[in-house]
Amino acid sequence: MSCGVLPRRSAIDRILVSVVDDDESVRESLPDLLQQFGFAARAFSSAEEFLASGCIDQTRCLLLDVAMPGMTGPDLQQELIRRRKTIPTIFITADVGMTVRQRLIEQGAVECLFKPFSDTVLLDAVNSALRPK
Amino acid sequence: MDVQYEQDAGEIKRLQRCINDLVCLLALPALWSGGDISQVLDTLLNTLMRMLRLDLVSVRLNLSVVETPIEIVRVAQSFGPMPPAHEICEALNHSLGDNSPKWPPLLRNLMGDGEVSMVPLPLGLQGELGVIIAAAQRAGFPQQTEALLLNVAASQACIGLQEARLRSQQKCIADELDRRVARRTAELTAANAELQLQVGLLQRLPVSAWTLKPDGTPDFVNRVWLEYSGQTLDFVRSRPDAWISAVHPEDRETASRSFWEGVRSGQGFAMETRFLRARDGTYRWHLNQAVVLRDAEGRVLKFVGTTTDIDDQKRAKEKLRRSEAFLAEGQRLGQIGSYCWRPATDEITWSAELYRIYELEIGMPVTLELIRSRVHPDDVTLIEKMKLVDQAREGSHDFEWRYRLLMPDQSIKYMHAVAHSTRDQNGQSEYMASVQDVTARRLAEEARDKAQSELASVARVMSLGALTASIAHEVNQPLSGIITNASTCLRMLGADPPQVEGARETARRTIRDGNRMSEVIARLRALFSKKEPTTESVNLNDAVLEVIALSILELQKNRVVLCPELADDLPLITGDRVQLQQVILNLLRNGSDAMCTVEDRPRQLVIRTERDNGDRVRLTVQDAGIGFDPQAADRLFDAFYTTKCDGMGIGLSVSRSIIERHHGRLWATLNEGPGAAFSFSIPRTPAGLAHADGIRNIQAPAVTGSAAA
Ligand SMILES: Nc1ncnc2c1ncn2[C@@H]1O[C@H](COP(=O)(O)OP(=O)(O)O)[C@@H](O)[C@H]1O
Ligand SMILES: [Mg+2]
Numbered sequence: 073m074s075c076g077v078l079p080r081r082s083a084i085d086r087i088l089v090s091v092v093d094d095d096e097s098v099r100e101s102l103p104d105l106l107q108q109f110g111f112a113a114r115a116f117s118s119a120e121e122f123l124a125s126g127c128i129d130q131t132r133c134l135l136l137d138v139a140m141p142g143m144t145g146p147d148l149q150q151e152l153i154r155r156r157k158t159i160p161t162i163f164i165t166a167d168v169g170m171t172v173r174q175r176l177i178e179q180g181a182v183e184c185l186f187k188p189f190s191d192t193v194l195l196d197a198v199n200s201a202l203r204p205k
Numbered sequence: 206m207d208v209q210y211e212q213d214a215g216e217i218k219r220l221q222r223c224i225n226d227l228v229c230l231l232a233l234p235a236l237w238s239g240g241d242i243s244q245v246l247d248t249l250l251n252t253l254m255r256m257l258r259l260d261l262v263s264v265r266l267n268l269s270v271v272e273t274p275i276e277i278v279r280v281a282q283s284f285g286p287m288p289p290a291h292e293i294c295e296a297l298n299h300s301l302g303d304n305s306p307k308w309p310p311l312l313r314n315l316m317g318d319g320e321v322s323m324v325p326l327p328l329g330l331q332g333e334l335g336v337i338i339a340a341a342q343r344a345g346f347p348q349q350t351e352a353l354l355l356n357v358a359a360s361q362a363c364i365g366l367q368e369a370r371l372r373s374q375q376k377c378i379a380d381e382l383d384r385r386v387a388r389r390t391a392e393l394t395a396a397n398a399e400l401q402l403q404v405g406l407l408q409r410l411p412v413s414a415w416t417l418k419p420d421g422t423p424d425f426v427n428r429v430w431l432e433y434s435g436q437t438l439d440f441v442r443s444r445p446d447a448w449i450s451a452v453h454p455e456d457r458e459t460a461s462r463s464f465w466e467g468v469r470s471g472q473g474f475a476m477e478t479r480f481l482r483a484r485d486g487t488y489r490w491h492l493n494q495a496v497v498l499r500d501a502e503g504r505v506l507k508f509v510g511t512t513t514d515i516d517d518q519k520r521a522k523e524k525l526r527r528s529e530a531f532l533a534e535g536q537r538l539g540q541i542g543s544y545c546w547r548p549a550t551d552e553i554t555w556s557a558e559l560y561r562i563y564e565l566e567i568g569m570p571v572t573l574e575l576i577r578s579r580v581h582p583d584d585v586t587l588i589e590k591m592k593l594v595d596q597a598r599e600g601s602h603d604f605e606w607r608y609r610l611l612m613p614d615q616s617i618k619y620m621h622a623v624a625h626s627t628r629d630q631n632g633q634s635e636y637m638a639s640v641q642d643v644t645a646r647r648l649a650e651e652a653r654d655k656a657q658s659e660l661a662s663v664a665r666v667m668s669l670g671a672l673t674a675s676i677a678h679e680v681n682q683p684l685s686g687i688i689t690n691a692s693t694c695l696r697m698l699g700a701d702p703p704q705v706e707g708a709r710e711t712a713r714r715t716i717r718d719g720n721r722m723s724e725v726i727a728r729l730r731a732l733f734s735k736k737e738p739t740t741e742s743v744n745l746n747d748a749v750l751e752v753i754a755l756s757i758l759e760l761q762k763n764r765v766v767l768c769p770e771l772a773d774d775l776p777l778i779t780g781d782r783v784q785l786q787q788v789i790l791n792l793l794r795n796g797s798d799a800m801c802t803v804e805d806r807p808r809q810l811v812i813r814t815e816r817d818n819g820d821r822v823r824l825t826v827q828d829a830g831i832g833f834d835p836q837a838a839d840r841l842f843d844a845f846y847t848t849k850c851d852g853m854g855i856g857l858s859v860s861r862s863i864i865e866r867h868h869g870r871l872w873a874t875l876n877e878g879p880g881a882a883f884s885f886s887i888p889r890t891p892a893g894l895a896h897a898d899g900i901r902n903i904q905a906p907a908v909t910g911s912a913a914a
Contacts, residue, residue, distance in 0.1 A: 095685075095686075097683060097686030097690075097714070097721075098682075098685060100686070100714060101685075101686050101689035101690045101693060101711070101714060104693045104697075104711060105689050105693040105696070108693055108696040108697065164685075166682045166685065170850055170851060187681040187685030188681055188684040188689075190688065190692065191688075191696070194689075
């Protein structure tokens with residue numbers, strides 16, 4: 073998958089938010105909601121797929137699942153830091169765990185949302201991710 | 206003068222005659238030399254008769270105590286008719302008596318027509334040799350010279366007789382020797398013939414055969430041996446143990462020892478040695494046996510022996526022994542015994558391992574009684590049944606059964622037997638059975654089952670914690686999709702213009718995720734489905750200790766001080782141990798959770814078991830934690846009620862349902878001081894409750910009332 077297939081205007085006009093999640097229902101639903109918020113959205117089923125996509129540079133915000141087969145969300149985050157491609161990242165997880173949330177934020181995540189989350193919580197998180205520091 | 210002269214001349218003549226006679230007598234031994242006793246006596250008696258003009262002369266000779274005396278009598282013709290010689294002798298003996306020293310020098314006897322003068326002359330100093338009796342009728346007998354001559358004759362006779370006797374004895378010995386030599390020669394000839402025959406046989410025998418001289422030197426070795434060993438007869442004969450060079454070096458010492466022991470003791474030998482086969486240079490086991498041949502005197506004549514190639518047998522035997530050993534070892538390792546049983550005769554043969562399994566002395570006779578004494582009383586009938594089955598069935602069949610042994614120390618062994626029955630030639634059935642001691646396996650299985658149930662219990666008990674996470678994941682994932690889709694849908698519908706197609710698509714997805722979610726919930730419900738608890742006898746104290754063992758690390762990590770107060774007299778209860786343990790674990794966890802922020806007092810957690818009214822047992826977990834809002838007391842047991850940020854709120858609700866399934870109740874109270882106590886009380890036997898309740902309802906309605914609460 074390449075960002076080149078996106079309509080050119082969309083790529084310029086809209087901010088790209090990428091979703092990486094192994095759960096199909098998330099990949100189906102989240103991009104639609106993000107688009108409703110006015111963002112461009114791409115979904116990837118794995119960290120590896122995202123790394124290979126060529127969308128890293130355009131991605132302004134990353135919605136990243138924590139537990140995935142293969143490379144996990146935190147693994148991808150560390151890999152991006154290593155590549156000096158720091159993308160504001162919001163973790164989304166179905167596992168309830170305050171300690172995990174705490175640790176992820178310490179390691180540089182903007183936010184950690186527990187599934188299910190409301191649309192407003194998501195929008196708040198994305199907005200804060202895009203807010204220049 | 207003439208008369209004088211004549212007298213003198215007569216005297217001289219008489220003397221001359223006497224001297225002549227003396228010379229004659231003295232010459233007798235020369236005459237006798239080489240003659241035998243009868244010749245001696247013959248000459249002596251004839252000489253005396255003629256010389257002394259005797260009427261009778263007799264001799265009795267006692268040559269030895271064993272032989273009958275020789276008695277000879279000579280009587281002059283002038284003496285007239287006489288009785289037979291032995292009667293005369295007897296008469297003479299009678300008149301003399303046995304005792305020679307008492308013999309008078311002269312006896313006068315009436316004999317025949319008149320009186321006779323008899324002179325007894327003892328032979329030998331004491332007359333031990335016998336006696337000569339010289340007798341004459343004429344008066345004046347014996348005259349002086351006659352007496353002298355008689356005495357000389359007697360002493361001469363004595364010498365002659367002794368010499369003759371010596372000679373005859375020598376001859377006797379010589380004869381005996383000759384006879385013996387002849388006999389021995391005959392024997393040897395026969396033996397030799399026999400030996401020759403044997404040797405001939407030995408040559409032809411299909412085994413190595415040989416003979417040894419008494420000193421062990423081989424004197425005969427048959428062709429088989431020479432061909433086998435490649436040794437020559439000369440070589441083998443060269444020295445007693447030349448043959449040993451063909452013996453395997455390892456066997457030489459023992460072979461030599463056995464050989465020489467056998468030869469020197471004259472016992473022969475039997476030994477096994479490996480001999481080199483010249484043909485191919487291989488060593489093969491041989492049995493060497495030697496038996497001894499002895500002569501009439503018992504002296505060793507020869508050893509006769511054979512050397513038999515037993516290599517094949519030995520290998521076969523070794524193979525058999527090894528396979529038997531393997532079998533025995535296999536049986537020992539597998540604790541498998543085998544036996545053979547003939548029901549008709551009750552003849553039973555056991556393998557060694559079976560004795561070991563039954564803990565009986567190996568080899569003792571096996572009887573049905575003996576077996577009965579070991580078989581568990583409840584299983585003894587199996588033996589009888591087998592006999593019945595045996596009678597009922599024809600032909601061969603197999604069957605299999607399990608039984609127990611009750612050992613003298615009251616321990617139980619579990620046995621698994623497989624029997625195959627066949628009929629022997631006589632149509633009698635015969636069982637070949639393998640019996641395995643499966644006690645260890647049984648115990649291992651029991652231990653494994655227990656471990657598994659414990660594992661299951663750990664898994665199930667532990668899963669309440671993990672369950673929280675997994676339920677959250679299972680539920681939250683579809684829930685997340687539902688909420689996102691629903692939000693999107695709303696936004697699409699609220700847009701200007703409304704994005705109806707998109708909204709429809711997201712609504713469709715919402716419904717799909719909703720269905721997925723209800724599947725998850727159905728699965729969860731199945732997980733918590735109200736299964737009837739399995740009933741077993743539970744020692745609640747043991748159950749508590751197991752839960753403590755499971756959770757002690759976690760409790761210690763949370764700095765909880767656990768104080769078990771377990772009642773000694775707690776009766777056993779009937780219920781599902783694992784489920785009850787889940788409840789106990791929940792209460793401990795909640796207690797521990799309630800104290801996690803407590804710093805100003807010990808985080809003490811008491812777990813108490815006690816008898817409760819109405820044949821019940823009660824368990825209480827009391828903490829020193831934050832307690833709960835009395836207003837919320839009722840809701841604590843509601844599903845999904847939780848005050849913890851990572852709580853699920855199902856622990857107490859599940860616990861209550863478990864306790865209710867045990868016909869008991871679970872409740873919470875606040876302590877006087879800080880903290881709360883959660884207790885459950887359950888009847889000892891829920892199964893018997895329905896019936897017992899009927900009675901108790903009348904007698905103690907208050908108790909059953911509280912049970913139903
Ligand atoms: N020992 C206790 N002390 C105080 N409150 C308790 C105790 N045990 C349970 N509770 C309350 O009951 C709630 C429900 O407990 P439970 O059903 O076990 O769910 P969870 O432990 O997941 O919250 C707890 O969240 C807590 O508020
Ligand atoms: Mg709980």
